[in-house]
Amino acid sequence: MNTTIKILCFLSTILTFGQNMIVDSQSFTAQELIENILIDSNCIDNVTVTNVVGGNFSSSDQSYGFFDATGTTFPFDTGIVMSTGRLSNVPGPNTTLSDDDAPNWTGDTELETILNETNTTNATILEFDFTSVATEISFRYIFASEEYQEGNPNTCNFSDLFGFLIRPITGTQYTNIALVPGTNTPVKVTTVHPEIPGGCPAENEAYFESFNPSDAPINFNGQTKILTATAQTMPNETYHVKLVIADEQNFRYDSAVFLEAGSFRLSTDLGPNLLIESGNAICGDGTYTIQTNEPGTNNTFKWFKDGAELIGEINDNLEVSETGIYSVELTKDTCVLFGEVTIEYTENPIVFDSILVECALNLNGLAFYNLFDSNDEVTNNDSSIFISDFFLTAGDAEQDINAIVGANNFENSNTFQTVYARVENQANCYSIAEVELQVTNNTIFIPALDACDGAIVDGFADFNLNDITSAIADQLPVDATVTFYASEMDLSTETNNISGTFQNTIPNTQTLFVKIESNNQCNSISIVELIVLYTPVLLEDESFIYCLNSFPETITLIGGVLNDAPNNYYYEWLFNGTTTEVNTTFNDINEVGNYTVIVTDPNGCSSSRTLTVLPSSNPVIEDVIIMEGTQNSTVTIIASGDGDFEYALDNPDGVFQTENTFTNVTAGFHTIFVRDTNSCGMTEQVISVLGFPKYFTPNGDTYNERWQVKGVNADFNQGTAITIFNRYGKLLTQFTNESAGWNGTLNGQPLPSDDYWFVVTLLDGRTFTGHFALRR
Structure with missing residues (x-):
C-alpha cells in the first residue's frame, strides 16, 4: 500500500x-x-x-x-x-x-x-x-x-x-x-x-x-x-x-x-518578516521590494499574496505597497523552491507643531527649556507614539543624526528659535514636528513668608509653601502650577523641586525661586524670601511648693523671659489647661495645679512653659506607737498631711531623719518633732516611755535614793500601781505613779542589799514584772 x-x-x-x-x-x-x-x-x-x-x-x-x-x-x-x-x-x-x-x-x-x-x-x-x-x-x-x-x-x-x-x-x-x-x-x-x-x-x-x-x-x-x-x-x-x-x-x-x-x-530566502510587533513594519504609503536573489534567466516565478496568485508577476522580485503574506514558487532546473514573508504596514505618527514658552532668568532673551515639555501637545496625548529626540535642523531630524544632547535642559541660542522633534511609534515609523521656543520676562510680586523659630532657637523653621501659592492666587492665570526651587541651578534644570512643608537650609533668611506655569508653558519666574522670626526664650519648666496651711497667702509665678524685657511680650496664663483672666508677666496664686504661661512677641511668635505647683502642709501627728518597758524601746510616729515629712527626738535644732521610727529610746519623758521638708511648718508632742531602773542606792548621798518607774507622773500613765516583793515573795510595799517611789525600808527599817521584785500594773491592763538590786 x-x-x-x-x-x-x-x-x-x-x-x-x-x-x-x-x-x-x-x-x-x-x-x-x-x-x-x-x-x-x-x-x-x-x-x-x-x-x-x-x-x-x-x-x-x-x-x-x-x-x-x-x-x-x-x-x-x-x-x-x-x-x-x-x-x-x-x-x-x-x-x-x-x-x-x-x-x-x-x-x-x-x-x-x-x-x-x-x-x-x-x-x-x-x-x-x-x-x-x-x-x-x-x-x-x-x-x-x-x-x-x-x-x-x-x-x-x-x-x-x-x-x-x-x-x-x-x-x-x-x-x-x-x-x-x-x-x-x-x-x-x-x-x-x-x-x-x-x-x-x-x-x-x-x-x-x-x-x-x-x-x-x-x-x-x-x-x-x-x-x-x-x-x-x-x-x-x-x-x-x-x-x-x-x-x-x-x-x-x-x-x-x-x-x-x-x-x-x-526554499529561497525572501528576507525577514516586517511586522508592527517586531518594530520593522513599512511606514506610511511607502513601497517595499521583495527580493529572491535568484535572477537566473532559466528560472520562472509565481508570486502569491495571502494564498492568491498575483497574475502577471513573473519577475525575481516583487514590489508591494500593502499588508499581506507574500510567497513565491521559484522553478529552477525542474526543482521548485518556496519562499514566504509577511509584510505589514503602519501609519506614520500624526503630530502637531508646538510652542514652548520659557522664562528668562535675565534680559538677554535666553532661557533653559525641557524640550520634552512639548510632548503632550506634539503627540496630542497619544500614548502610542513618543518623541525620540530633538534636532536643530529638519534635515538632521529626517536623517536621525546630530540629536540634541541634554534636551531636558536646553538653552536656546536666539529668540524664537525652532527645534525639530522626531516622533516615532512602535514600528519605528516617524514624523517631524516643529517646536518654537519663545521667551517671556514676566515677573510677579511675592511677599516674604515668615515663620517662627522652633523650641530650639537656631534660625531654622518650617514654612508651608502652600501659603505662598494662596497669597498670590489673584495674580495667577487659570490652571497655573507653582513650583519652588532652592537654587537657581535647580530652577534652570527643573530638578529637586520642593513643595508642601519646607525647612530652610540657610539660617534666618533664605531665597527661593518660584516658577509659574500654565498649560505647560512658563508664565513667570520670581523669588520669595523666607524669614525666620525670633521666638521668645523662656526659663525651663519648673515646680513650686504651696503650703496649704498658709492659705490665703499667695506665691508669685513669673513668665520667665530671658535676655529681654518682660514687658515687651504678651502673656496668657492657663490653669490646668483652662484659660484664665491673668495676662501679666507674673501670676499670684494660692491654688495647687499646673500653670502654663504662653509668651507671645509682637510678631505673633510664642513660646510656653509649665509651672507645676505642688501641695504641702504643716504635719499632723495622728498617733505615736511606743514599744516600751524593754532595754530597746522604740517610738513610731504616725503623721498626716500633704507633703513630705522628717522627724527628730528631743532636739528641734538637731538632726532630723526621714524614718518615722526611733530605736533604743531611753525611758522617761521625750519631745518628738515632725516638720514639713518644704518648710511648711513643724509639730511637736511630749511622750512618755516606761522603764524600770535596774538598781537604786539609798545610802543618804541624795543620789538615786528611791526606786520609781520611769515615764510616769501626774500626766502620764495615771493609775499605775507598783508592788514590791523580796526574793521570798513577801510584800514589802505598794505605791502609785504619783508617789516619790520606794526608799528601801520596811516599817522604817532599812532593808539589806539584795534583789527585789516588782509588779507594775497599768490602767489599760498591761502588767510588767521584773527585779532590781538594792545597793548600800
Missing part, C-alpha cells in the same frame, strides 16, 4: 470523530513519516532514516507519529508530531495533564550540549540523511507544552527542550535551526511567552500564539505561532538532520513539536 492510500484509509476512520486532532502511531514507518509526510520535493534525494528513539510503552503507543487536524482550529492540517509523552495524549480536548514516563527512557547529550543544558530525559529522536540541489531548505513547525501555565510564574522558570540539528554528513558540528526568528535564541517556553503578572515580562511575544482553552484540539496548555526552521546547504551535498525533543529535569509536564506535512522543502 503506498503512502497516499494509507492516508486515505486513515482519514476514513476518523470522519465520525469531533473537532480534535487525530494521531496514528502504527500506519507509517519512521522512513515514511520523513520521506513521504514531512518532505515535499523531488529535488531532495537520498532520504534515509538512520535512528529512531522514543518511549517504550507497554501498549502499541509511541511518542511520535502522524497527526491529522483537518477541520479543527489547529493551524496545520497534517504532519508529524514528536512528544515527550504518549502519542495518545497529544489530541485534545485540553482537559488532562500530559505527564508520561516509560522505562529506561533517557535524555540526549547532543541536545544538552548545543543548548548548554543538563539533565534531559524522555527524549524522542528522528534522525535522517538527505541530499539537496538547493542552497537552502526549510520547514514549518509549532511548539506546544504543558509548561505554558497562564498567570503562573513557573512559565518563567521551566521548559522542556527541543532542537532541529543539522550538519554535513562529513562534519561533526551541529547547527540548531529551531530558533526565535532573527536571533540565536532557542525556542522554549521560557524564551517565547507573554507577560506573566508577578512573574516575568514578555519575551518574544510576537511568536507566542495562545494559552489553550479546555476545548483546544490538542492537549497542551499553550503553543507558539507557526515558526520556520531554515538551513543553508551546499547543493548536491549530503546532510544529517536530528529532530529531537526531551523533558528537562524530570518527566513531568510533557511537550510536543508539530512539523507541517510537506513543509520540508527547498
Whole structure:
C-alpha cells in the first residue's frame, strides 16, 4: 500500500470523530513519516532514516507519529508530531495533564550540549540523511507544552527542550535551526511567552500564539505561532538532520513539536518578516521590494499574496505597497523552491507643531527649556507614539543624526528659535514636528513668608509653601502650577523641586525661586524670601511648693523671659489647661495645679512653659506607737498631711531623719518633732516611755535614793500601781505613779542589799514584772 492510500484509509476512520486532532502511531514507518509526510520535493534525494528513539510503552503507543487536524482550529492540517509523552495524549480536548514516563527512557547529550543544558530525559529522536540541489531548505513547525501555565510564574522558570540539528554528513558540528526568528535564541517556553503578572515580562511575544482553552484540539496548555526552521546547504551535498525533543529535569509536564506535512522543502530566502510587533513594519504609503536573489534567466516565478496568485508577476522580485503574506514558487532546473514573508504596514505618527514658552532668568532673551515639555501637545496625548529626540535642523531630524544632547535642559541660542522633534511609534515609523521656543520676562510680586523659630532657637523653621501659592492666587492665570526651587541651578534644570512643608537650609533668611506655569508653558519666574522670626526664650519648666496651711497667702509665678524685657511680650496664663483672666508677666496664686504661661512677641511668635505647683502642709501627728518597758524601746510616729515629712527626738535644732521610727529610746519623758521638708511648718508632742531602773542606792548621798518607774507622773500613765516583793515573795510595799517611789525600808527599817521584785500594773491592763538590786 503506498503512502497516499494509507492516508486515505486513515482519514476514513476518523470522519465520525469531533473537532480534535487525530494521531496514528502504527500506519507509517519512521522512513515514511520523513520521506513521504514531512518532505515535499523531488529535488531532495537520498532520504534515509538512520535512528529512531522514543518511549517504550507497554501498549502499541509511541511518542511520535502522524497527526491529522483537518477541520479543527489547529493551524496545520497534517504532519508529524514528536512528544515527550504518549502519542495518545497529544489530541485534545485540553482537559488532562500530559505527564508520561516509560522505562529506561533517557535524555540526549547532543541536545544538552548545543543548548548548554543538563539533565534531559524522555527524549524522542528522528534522525535522517538527505541530499539537496538547493542552497537552502526549510520547514514549518509549532511548539506546544504543558509548561505554558497562564498567570503562573513557573512559565518563567521551566521548559522542556527541543532542537532541529543539522550538519554535513562529513562534519561533526551541529547547527540548531529551531530558533526565535532573527536571533540565536532557542525556542522554549521560557524564551517565547507573554507577560506573566508577578512573574516575568514578555519575551518574544510576537511568536507566542495562545494559552489553550479546555476545548483546544490538542492537549497542551499553550503553543507558539507557526515558526520556520531554515538551513543553508551546499547543493548536491549530503546532510544529517536530528529532530529531537526531551523533558528537562524530570518527566513531568510533557511537550510536543508539530512539523507541517510537506513543509520540508527547498526554499529561497525572501528576507525577514516586517511586522508592527517586531518594530520593522513599512511606514506610511511607502513601497517595499521583495527580493529572491535568484535572477537566473532559466528560472520562472509565481508570486502569491495571502494564498492568491498575483497574475502577471513573473519577475525575481516583487514590489508591494500593502499588508499581506507574500510567497513565491521559484522553478529552477525542474526543482521548485518556496519562499514566504509577511509584510505589514503602519501609519506614520500624526503630530502637531508646538510652542514652548520659557522664562528668562535675565534680559538677554535666553532661557533653559525641557524640550520634552512639548510632548503632550506634539503627540496630542497619544500614548502610542513618543518623541525620540530633538534636532536643530529638519534635515538632521529626517536623517536621525546630530540629536540634541541634554534636551531636558536646553538653552536656546536666539529668540524664537525652532527645534525639530522626531516622533516615532512602535514600528519605528516617524514624523517631524516643529517646536518654537519663545521667551517671556514676566515677573510677579511675592511677599516674604515668615515663620517662627522652633523650641530650639537656631534660625531654622518650617514654612508651608502652600501659603505662598494662596497669597498670590489673584495674580495667577487659570490652571497655573507653582513650583519652588532652592537654587537657581535647580530652577534652570527643573530638578529637586520642593513643595508642601519646607525647612530652610540657610539660617534666618533664605531665597527661593518660584516658577509659574500654565498649560505647560512658563508664565513667570520670581523669588520669595523666607524669614525666620525670633521666638521668645523662656526659663525651663519648673515646680513650686504651696503650703496649704498658709492659705490665703499667695506665691508669685513669673513668665520667665530671658535676655529681654518682660514687658515687651504678651502673656496668657492657663490653669490646668483652662484659660484664665491673668495676662501679666507674673501670676499670684494660692491654688495647687499646673500653670502654663504662653509668651507671645509682637510678631505673633510664642513660646510656653509649665509651672507645676505642688501641695504641702504643716504635719499632723495622728498617733505615736511606743514599744516600751524593754532595754530597746522604740517610738513610731504616725503623721498626716500633704507633703513630705522628717522627724527628730528631743532636739528641734538637731538632726532630723526621714524614718518615722526611733530605736533604743531611753525611758522617761521625750519631745518628738515632725516638720514639713518644704518648710511648711513643724509639730511637736511630749511622750512618755516606761522603764524600770535596774538598781537604786539609798545610802543618804541624795543620789538615786528611791526606786520609781520611769515615764510616769501626774500626766502620764495615771493609775499605775507598783508592788514590791523580796526574793521570798513577801510584800514589802505598794505605791502609785504619783508617789516619790520606794526608799528601801520596811516599817522604817532599812532593808539589806539584795534583789527585789516588782509588779507594775497599768490602767489599760498591761502588767510588767521584773527585779532590781538594792545597793548600800
